[in-house]
Amino acid sequence: MALLDITALDAFYGDFQALFGLDLTVGRGETLAIIGANGAGKSTLLKTITGLIPARREAVRFDGEPIGGLPAADIMRRGIAMVPEGRKLFPSLTVEENLLVGGWGRKGSGRWSLAALYELFPILGARRNSPGTALSGGQQQMVAIGRALISNPSLLLCDEISLGLAPIVIRDVYACLPSIRAEGTAIVLVEQDIVQALAVADRVVCLQEGRATLEGRPAELSREAIQHAYFGD
Amino acid sequence: MSILASAERVPAERERHYRVATGTRASTIAGLLAALVLAGLAALPLLAGRGLVQDLFTVFTMLALAQYWNLLAGFAGLVSVGQQAYVGLGAYLLFGLTAAAGLDPVLAILLAGVGAVVVAVPTAFVVFRLRSAYFAIGTWVVAEVFRLVLAQVKSLGGGTGMSLPREVTNDSALVRLTAELLGLRTAAARDVASYWLALALAAGTIAFVYAVLRSRRGLALAAIRDSETAALSVGVDAFRLKLQVYLVAAFGTGLTGALIYFQKARISPDAAFSVLDWTAYVLFIVVIGGLGSIEGPIVGVAVFYLLQDQLAGFGSWYLMLLGLIAILVMRFFPKGLWGSIAHRFDLSLFPIRRHLVPRDGTATHPLSSQGGDHD
Amino acid sequence: MLLELKDVRKAYGSLVVTDGVSLSVTEGEALGVIGPNGAGKTTLFALITGAVKPDAGAIRLDGRDITAMPAAQRCRAGICRSHQIPHPFETLTVFENLLVAACFGRAMREAEAADWCVEVLALTGLLAKANRLGGTLTLLDRKRLEMARALATRPRLLLLDEIAGGLTSAECEALVGTIRTIHAGGTTIVWIEHIVHALLAVVGRLTVLNFGRKIAEGEARSVIGLPEVRDIYLGSPV
Amino acid sequence: PGVRAASSIKLGYVSPRTGPLAAFGEADDFVIKGFLETVKSGLKLGDATYAVDVVVKDSQSNPNRAAEVAKELIVKDAVDIILVSSTPETTNPVATQAEIEEVPCISTVAPWQPYFIGRQSNPADPKSWTPFNSTFHFFWGLEDVIAVFTNMWGQLATNKSVGGLFPNDGDGNAWGDANVGFPPVLAKLGYRLTDPGRYQNLTDDFSAQIAAFRKAEVDIVTGVVIPPDFTTFWTQASQKGFRPKVASVGKALLFPVAVEALGKAGHNLSSEVWWTPTHPFKSSLTGASAAEIGAAYQQATGKPWTQPIGFAHALFEVAIDALKRSADPKDAKATIAAIGATSLDTLVGPIRFGQETVPPFARKNVAKTPLVGGQWRLGSDGKYQIVVTDNQTAPQIPIGGQMQAIA
Amino acid sequence: MATLFDILVQGTLLGGLYALFAAGLSLIFGVMRLVNLAHGDLIVLAAFLILVLARALGLHPIAAALLCLPAMAVLGYVLQRGVLDAVLGRDILPPLLTTFGISIIVQNGLLQAFSADSQRLSAGALETASLPVGGGLAIGVLPLATFVTAVLVIVGLNAVFYATPLGRAFRAVSDDPATAQLMGIDPRTLFGLAMGLALAVSAIAALFLGIRANFDPTIGPARLIFAFEAVIIGGLGSLWGTLAGGIVLGIAQTLGAAVNPEWQILSGHLAFLVVLVLKPRGLFPRAGE
Numbered sequence A: 001m002a003l004l005d006i007t008a009l010d011a012f013y014g015d016f017q018a019l020f021g022l023d024l025t026v027g028r029g030e031t032l033a034i035i036g037a038n039g040a041g042k043s044t045l046l047k048t049i050t051g052l053i054p055a056r057r058e059a060v061r062f063d064g065e066p067i068g069g070l071p072a073a074d075i076m077r078r079g080i081a082m083v084p085e086g087r088k089l090f091p092s093l094t095v096e097e098n099l100l101v102g103g104w105g106r107k108g109s110g111r112w113s114l115a116a117l118y119e120l121f122p123i124l125g126a127r128r129n130s131p132g133t134a135l136s137g138g139q140q141q142m143v144a145i146g147r148a149l150i151s152n153p154s155l156l157l158c159d160e161i162s163l164g165l166a167p168i169v170i171r172d173v174y175a176c177l178p179s180i181r182a183e184g185t186a187i188v189l190v191e192q193d194i195v196q197a198l199a200v201a202d203r204v205v206c207l208q209e210g211r212a213t214l215e216g217r218p219a220e221l222s223r224e225a226i227q228h229a230y231f232g233d
Numbered sequence B: 001m002s003i004l005a006s007a008e009r010v011p012a013e014r015e016r017h018y019r020v021a022t023g024t025r026a027s028t029i030a031g032l033l034a035a036l037v038l039a040g041l042a043a044l045p046l047l048a049g050r051g052l053v054q055d056l057f058t059v060f061t062m063l064a065l066a067q068y069w070n071l072l073a074g075f076a077g078l079v080s081v082g083q084q085a086y087v088g089l090g091a092y093l094l095f096g097l098t099a100a101a102g103l104d105p106v107l108a109i110l111l112a113g114v115g116a117v118v119v120a121v122p123t124a125f126v127v128f129r130l131r132s133a134y135f136a137i138g139t140w141v142v143a144e145v146f147r148l149v150l151a152q153v154k155s156l157g158g159g160t161g162m163s164l165p166r167e168v169t170n171d172s173a174l175v176r177l178t179a180e181l182l183g184l185r186t187a188a189a190r191d192v193a194s195y196w197l198a199l200a201l202a203a204g205t206i207a208f209v210y211a212v213l214r215s216r217r218g219l220a221l222a223a224i225r226d227s228e229t230a231a232l233s234v235g236v237d238a239f240r241l242k243l244q245v246y247l248v249a250a251f252g253t254g255l256t257g258a259l260i261y262f263q264k265a266r267i268s269p270d271a272a273f274s275v276l277d278w279t280a281y282v283l284f285i286v287v288i289g290g291l292g293s294i295e296g297p298i299v300g301v302a303v304f305y306l307l308q309d310q311l312a313g314f315g316s317w318y319l320m321l322l323g324l325i326a327i328l329v330m331r332f333f334p335k336g337l338w339g340s341i342a343h344r345f346d347l348s349l350f351p352i353r354r355h356l357v358p359r360d361g362t363a364t365h366p367l368s369s370q371g372g373d374h375d
Numbered sequence C: 001m002l003l004e005l006k007d008v009r010k011a012y013g014s015l016v017v018t019d020g021v022s023l024s025v026t027e028g029e030a031l032g033v034i035g036p037n038g039a040g041k042t043t044l045f046a047l048i049t050g051a052v053k054p055d056a057g058a059i060r061l062d063g064r065d066i067t068a069m070p071a072a073q074r075c076r077a078g079i080c081r082s083h084q085i086p087h088p089f090e091t092l093t094v095f096e097n098l099l100v101a102a103c104f105g106r107a108m109r110e111a112e113a114a115d116w117c118v119e120v121l122a123l124t125g126l127l128a129k130a131n132r133l134g135g136t137l138t139l140l141d142r143k144r145l146e147m148a149r150a151l152a153t154r155p156r157l158l159l160l161d162e163i164a165g166g167l168t169s170a171e172c173e174a175l176v177g178t179i180r181t182i183h184a185g186g187t188t189i190v191w192i193e194h195i196v197h198a199l200l201a202v203v204g205r206l207t208v209l210n211f212g213r214k215i216a217e218g219e220a221r222s223v224i225g226l227p228e229v230r231d232i233y234l235g236s237p238v
Numbered sequence D: 001p002g003v004r005a006a007s008s009i010k011l012g013y014v015s016p017r018t019g020p021l022a023a024f025g026e027a028d029d030f031v032i033k034g035f036l037e038t039v040k041s042g043l044k045l046g047d048a049t050y051a052v053d054v055v056v057k058d059s060q061s062n063p064n065r066a067a068e069v070a071k072e073l074i075v076k077d078a079v080d081i082i083l084v085s086s087t088p089e090t091t092n093p094v095a096t097q098a099e100i101e102e103v104p105c106i107s108t109v110a111p112w113q114p115y116f117i118g119r120q121s122n123p124a125d126p127k128s129w130t131p132f133n134s135t136f137h138f139f140w141g142l143e144d145v146i147a148v149f150t151n152m153w154g155q156l157a158t159n160k161s162v163g164g165l166f167p168n169d170g171d172g173n174a175w176g177d178a179n180v181g182f183p184p185v186l187a188k189l190g191y192r193l194t195d196p197g198r199y200q201n202l203t204d205d206f207s208a209q210i211a212a213f214r215k216a217e218v219d220i221v222t223g224v225v226i227p228p229d230f231t232t233f234w235t236q237a238s239q240k241g242f243r244p245k246v247a248s249v250g251k252a253l254l255f256p257v258a259v260e261a262l263g264k265a266g267h268n269l270s271s272e273v274w275w276t277p278t279h280p281f282k283s284s285l286t287g288a289s290a291a292e293i294g295a296a297y298q299q300a301t302g303k304p305w306t307q308p309i310g311f312a313h314a315l316f317e318v319a320i321d322a323l324k325r326s327a328d329p330k331d332a333k334a335t336i337a338a339i340g341a342t343s344l345d346t347l348v349g350p351i352r353f354g355q356e357t358v359p360p361f362a363r364k365n366v367a368k369t370p371l372v373g374g375q376w377r378l379g380s381d382g383k384y385q386i387v388v389t390d391n392q393t394a395p396q397i398p399i400g401g402q403m404q405a406i407a
Numbered sequence E: 001m002a003t004l005f006d007i008l009v010q011g012t013l014l015g016g017l018y019a020l021f022a023a024g025l026s027l028i029f030g031v032m033r034l035v036n037l038a039h040g041d042l043i044v045l046a047a048f049l050i051l052v053l054a055r056a057l058g059l060h061p062i063a064a065a066l067l068c069l070p071a072m073a074v075l076g077y078v079l080q081r082g083v084l085d086a087v088l089g090r091d092i093l094p095p096l097l098t099t100f101g102i103s104i105i106v107q108n109g110l111l112q113a114f115s116a117d118s119q120r121l122s123a124g125a126l127e128t129a130s131l132p133v134g135g136g137l138a139i140g141v142l143p144l145a146t147f148v149t150a151v152l153v154i155v156g157l158n159a160v161f162y163a164t165p166l167g168r169a170f171r172a173v174s175d176d177p178a179t180a181q182l183m184g185i186d187p188r189t190l191f192g193l194a195m196g197l198a199l200a201v202s203a204i205a206a207l208f209l210g211i212r213a214n215f216d217p218t219i220g221p222a223r224l225i226f227a228f229e230a231v232i233i234g235g236l237g238s239l240w241g242t243l244a245g246g247i248v249l250g251i252a253q254t255l256g257a258a259v260n261p262e263w264q265i266l267s268g269h270l271a272f273l274v275v276l277v278l279k280p281r282g283l284f285p286r287a288g289e
């Protein structure tokens, strides 16, 4: 049984439909990359999984249970964590508190603790008592990732985590993904940077205007196929 | 002067294909109707009884207060809980200028507005250091300071208050003129004169606010509301603009306060600086009607007035109902009654949105205003 | 010299974010700024536009000291920026977003401003979305809007902060084309960008910041090749 | 039955029914109901019989609202007379409207100075004071309460050092006024008054006043204080060990509940008494005695009697009496003339305008009713009773006991 | 000297009272950005509840307050979930108007139920007990108890806020409810808890209000402005700041009164304005404001 099982998912912003009957699965421990042009519906998909946008109950199943449209907090407590687009740190919490709050009321134990995170991102340890938002963009991204990891989720959702990072940091962030996978955590990676995404993903799904237009293993996909799936023609 | 390379001037011809439109059909009809209604209202005292004239006086003055408060809170983002400061100030200026200095009340009312601005300038430098909730409470405290200070002025009645003598209320040139013109008793003529002043005030206020909103300043106000950081970085001097709005609101509120108390003829610090009457109810009117639109306060004042007129006799039950209505409207129509209607039917009687529309047939691009279209 | 920074310093508490940076930008050039996250690049823009006041040092425009000039006035003097995190005017249409900038950033009359805005909309590819509300735009369009709005003020000095992040390669190419057009029209550009190849396609000169200090400056290709730049920023050769 | 609907008399009645002053309006329903009962078969005036209607308006304890409802009564309900009661905050805005509109207005339950002087355009300048044309008031005045208080104090041995608590409101300014208030009279009678200054109502701390009183070794505390402030003051005084021999305070001690709120510390506090069921007066409308009306109130509401009952009732007495004497009850001018000529024995005593007991400038508009002094005594049942302890100002009202110093 | 000392002591104790009124306000201001205009009326409601409990069960008001505390907490939770949740948002006006509605409903509901009579919680000897401090001066036990309670409440709330996971969650939700949900935090539950906590504190404030002086259904709003001033002087969301703000206000008032009682309330307001002109975000502004 897949960890996450999405069937015939529609999503709306008011009258505007952003996703059309999407089907998708994520296996346990699998890394899935979601790619697609701007406005294709990638962020919308993640928001629907996390319950920030309503969905039909049966359209999203996690661990075998239907979770579509449940309150976000309920969903996240079941072992899903998210690194939101734009980082979204809590300004009145320090770096350390931002990390800790990620573990609020969630199940899951495992490798990720404060100490382990400071090992992964030493700069955060050095600035643990600064307000989270006083950090630079890249540092904030690290906090956002750490905040998601600390709950030791079985599914980690990442929305454009390389956005706005210095090349060297992108490399570091991507370098930490294998150690996250090694813990058995499944990852859904929404990414513009196709090269990066394909390098770490087990499987790729391409979205175009709210529909999946391509799916496969990175090695099997040709450049042309991706190009076509991205923009249609 | 173009920063674009001269080679790129060719597409610049494009601008000739578009024009900027503001009006809607509803607004044109509304404009015509408004003119008719205004004429009718001006003639009303000739036809209707004193009761109606009296009610409309209250409605118009509350409407003026609501429009100025809406200008502050709804358009400039300055949520003040202290506009009673200027109602009270205007009122006290009226009393001081007429009873003590012997001016004609109509002149005194105008000067009261000016006086309110004079006081508002230094006040602004205190309250403008504060933002959002700080600003709200700060303005309230300032109004309390005004109240407490005026309560010390013995020649204006101190904490006891004072009444306008009959010579002031009844012997104004305008009142005498009205009495002669319509052949009325003095007391009734005073009502009619006040009514005309209130009508002029309310209509003038709406016209003025509308003109501001359609101007570049209105645009800049909206920009500041959305993001002050961005507004500053494109050259909008937010401080100056907000200051201007604050001063205009002080002027209008002071003027209205003076007119209200010309009619009440009695003043005391607690009454003139009442946060309940001159801010809480005004806030109720604006927010129930719909913040940030000109129509909102009009709808709000109608609702408020009807409730009071029909139900005030029920004492505390009426007040509880008022509370309940506030809660329910906020619960189900958070944009206010007009806000919800306008949203639902895409209606605007005072349109301010500038649309770029193709000149007939020549446009190179179709323009859509839908929320989610793709190209 | 269009813009000059002299020993500019800014600290938040004990954290020195801009540590005595001096910088000159000549009229008509395009300068790139790179550096690790947190190096102080965005802060540098905030100092230039007046959103943040320096603790020490001087900022000059055309040789005139503008260190104490308020932000809005600097815009009218010809400096305008785009924000790293877009701040569209959400309740205004795209067209109105630009109109504010043209009316206030360059004190144009409204009619003149409207024509100018249409021109900028066309250039930045936003014309078809002119009547959409700023709040309904996608990230890409928000970024376009940031740039278009800055452009609407007819700046002499245009500051762009991470405008290419999150774009597909095709979108990125289109953007580079637009920026080159603007530059070719005579506008001076300073561009902060982590997408280095896009940056190199436009700028001639590059400044590298690290921990609030300028650590390298010069002709773009040669700066990129410096080993210290690779160590602290690129991680691998481009 | 037998009432011709075509001609009716409308009385407007304004009082605070909600808000901070609502305690004053609590007896209104009872009084109005009784009045309507009395006139239910119509009022015979001259040859015609009129139906009588009372339009009741709530001032919400708010002067702005009071002015508004007065205007409504005049222009919409077209009432023939406006009756208004309870504190200058209510009477003054209403009377001001009536004066402008030339509608007859009768008011009560506010000492006449804040009513008369407070409605002048320059209350600070006695020379500018002018009488009113159509508005009339009956109650007692400061000179009466001063006499009553000093008479009570005279019954006890004190050092004649008095501390005054006067707020900056209509009552407080009048009581503390250097010309018409307590200070000149007290000085004449050999009392030393310590008046720290006008405080705002709902003050949370009286330590400054207490310190000043202690410094002056005050034996007697007086003033006109709203109930919560007096409790704050009195409690704080006890905490700081300040224990005067006498405390004679207006307003705070009018209602039994307010005194009960003080617990044991309410014993022997003294207050002015304007009306009690033991007053030897009868209603000119129904003939019922004060005792009967007091008992009827307790029976109807289950609550102890309060002083405003008598005055609310008397408002209707004066109105009906004037209408009966009016040359034309539907003509305001005639009714105003009739009110001005009132000479009536009412439930609160005789009411006559134009008497020498009122200074010439206010004589036309003001009639005075008798005032005595009393002390609250804690009964064995744990309930407080007010006992009239001084009647030198109105000997017709029987005394219930002698003044006692506060323990 | 002795008088100056007395003024400062009385002012500080008065500040304790204001801080106690303000603590609950500060808490929900900090967590939900809710400007609660009904706060004063809810305190009065709690006072009536204590009164009823004390009378019906023959309890000492302190015991009755202990019973009232959970009742108010539940009321707070219900009020938040049932009414206020729906109107909270970026805009401060809908909640402002809603709490104004609650305010007049509570006021007039109490007026219907209890009439306008003023009431008091009788605490016997405690009301007037005092401790002599030498120099002929005495400090009332009740004001002292009020002050100590205010400090304890602030210490307690502060500990909850800055040293517990719950407090972290409170602050996270207050910054960004949508993102907080992604941490598994249910904002509605937390807001409910915050309001429950705030009203529990208001039950304590009600106890001291009711013993100290009379209350009646309409007395709530009168002290609201002082409570707001205390919160703002201290800096939004800072509980210690609220205590400091209360004390600044209290001392300013007693100092002003010592010059002339006319200046008492006015000097409190002027002190407020002076503090804010010098420090526009209050004495202890919170990071990221």
Ligand SMILES: Nc1ncnc2c1ncn2[C@@H]1O[C@H](COP(=O)(O)OP(=O)(O)OP(=O)(O)O)[C@@H](O)[C@H]1O
Binding pocket: A013, A016, A018, A036, A037, A038, A039, A040, A041, A042, A043, A044, A045, B371, B372, C136, C137, C138, C139, C140, C166
């Ligand atoms: N709050 C919203 N209201 C209305 N429409 C929205 C909203 N958010 C997104 N959309 C629309 O939904 C569609 C999908 O948007 P989504 O954010 O999921 O795209 P994305 O694939 O994540 O793009 P990007 O790469 O720009 O992040 C877009 O057309 C967008 O305009």
Ligand SMILES: Nc1ncnc2c1ncn2[C@@H]1O[C@H](COP(=O)(O)OP(=O)(O)OP(=O)(O)O)[C@@H](O)[C@H]1O
Binding pocket: A133, A134, A135, A136, A137, A138, A139, A164, A166, C012, C015, C017, C035, C036, C037, C038, C039, C040, C041, C042, C043, C044, C084
């Ligand atoms: N308001 C502030 N208060 C405290 N520290 C701040 C503040 N703003 C920025 N900083 C700090 O200043 C440093 C520089 O920030 P800045 O945003 O200028 O970096 P940057 O070079 O633009 O980084 P990025 O590439 O990630 O956008 C960072 O360490 C950041 O934490």
Ligand SMILES: CC(C)C[C@H](N)C(=O)O
Binding pocket: D086, D087, D088, D109, D110, D111, D171, D224, D250, D251, D254, D272
């Ligand atoms: C209505 C009142 C205020 C009456 C008067 N002031 C009194 O002390 O009794």
Ligand SMILES: [Mg+2]
Binding pocket: A042, A043, A044, A085, A159
């Ligand atoms: Mg996205």
Ligand SMILES: [Mg+2]
Binding pocket: A137, C041, C042, C043, C084
């Ligand atoms: Mg940056």
